[in-house]
Amino acid sequence: MELTEKTLSSRTEFEGKIVKLTVDTVELPNGATATREVVGHPGGVCVLALLADGTVPVVRQFRYPLGRTMLELPAGKLEYGEEPRPAAIRELGEEVGLQPGELTDLGFIYVSPGFCKEKLHMYLARNCTQVPVHPDEDEFLEIEYLPFAELAERVMSGEIQDGKTVAATLKTKVLLGL
Secondary structure, eight states: OOOOOEEEEEEEEEEOSSOEEEEEEEEOTTSOEEEEEEEEOOOEEEEEEOOTTSEEEEEEEEETTTTEEEEEOSEEEOOTTOOHHHHHHHHHHHHHOEEOSEEEEEEEEESOTTTBOOEEEEEEEESOEEOOOOOOTTOOEEEEEEEHHHHHHHHHHTSOOOHHHHHHHHHHHHHHTO
């Protein structure tokens, strides 16, 4: 069965610094038409830095859309056209003051493919060295260090609900057999 939807028309409703909202009319596989709202996003990166002592730096950050703080892995958005690997290195330095000696690609996830194009690249950093922390001027973070096993437990218990942190933690657990 053919499942592809064909775009018949598209109009931009909003274009901001980060996202672009388009409203598309599509032809469905059965010939009917429907409306699709699509959020364009440049994508992002997140990094799980596994330190020599077995701990992982995480950041506590207020997330305005949710109205609460979240515990997350260091992460950030890509600039349009930016490669993910250098962005991951940049974000790890900015948010938790680490430079990876080794950076393993954990793959990527589509954050919410029902309406958003955001593609988030995940990395595992090891053999890290300290560099100065320098968050963006509108970014306020608290850094915490959790043993990897505790991070995984908090993910599995549902205490940590950030999707990128959940995915990167579980991918790392499987990759390293922890």
